Amino acid sequence: MNELDIPVLISGCKRKDRKSQKGLYQLFYGHSMKMCMRYAKDKEEAIELVNDGFMRVFTNIHKYEESRPFKPWLSTIMINTSIDHYRKQIKRIEMEELNAKHEIEDKENILSHIHYEDLIRMVQQLSIAYRTVFNLFAIDGYSHEEIASMLSISVGTSKSNLFKAREQLKKMLKTAPINNHPSWS
Secondary structure: OOHHHHHHHHHHHHOOOHHHHHHHHHHHHHHHHHHHHHHOOOHHHHHHHHHHHHHHHHHHHHHOOOOOOHHHHHHHHHHHHHHHHHHHHHHHOOOOOOOOOOOOOOOOOHHHHOOHHHHHHHHHHOOHHHHHHHHHHHHOOOOHHHHHHHHOOOHHHHHHHHHHHHHHHHHHHHHOHHHHOHHHO
């Protein structure tokens, strides 16, 4: 399967053809997994998010406009599935409320200092609140206002969670063995 098969697979998915659904799943599994790993606490949770996301894809495939690229549409569904998962967990755990008066003092882009896989491992160690806000802001490019709306939190809480996530990531960077990564020399 390749990118040229996408319109054929989508057409089959609209007819609820199982082979087409399997083909689309296989073609975009890696991309979806990479996205969901950023939000998940571990690989098992990421697999659950990918599977839930594809259920939404197949349920809503009739809403996909074929004149638009498929990958961004799929990515939006995977992000929204991850956010919905976060919201469900928030109902079961206490949200980490922090002082909303914190201003983000350090504009340093920590992403430029580490490899993607190392970053993902560190981000996965953050609490769910910090991890979700960090991903939405630093990786997916959402504003604090958008994040606040998506997660039903205040803008101040979004900013505080991002600040605390960055602080924890900086501490991890200082103590992690990845600081001696050969490609950083």
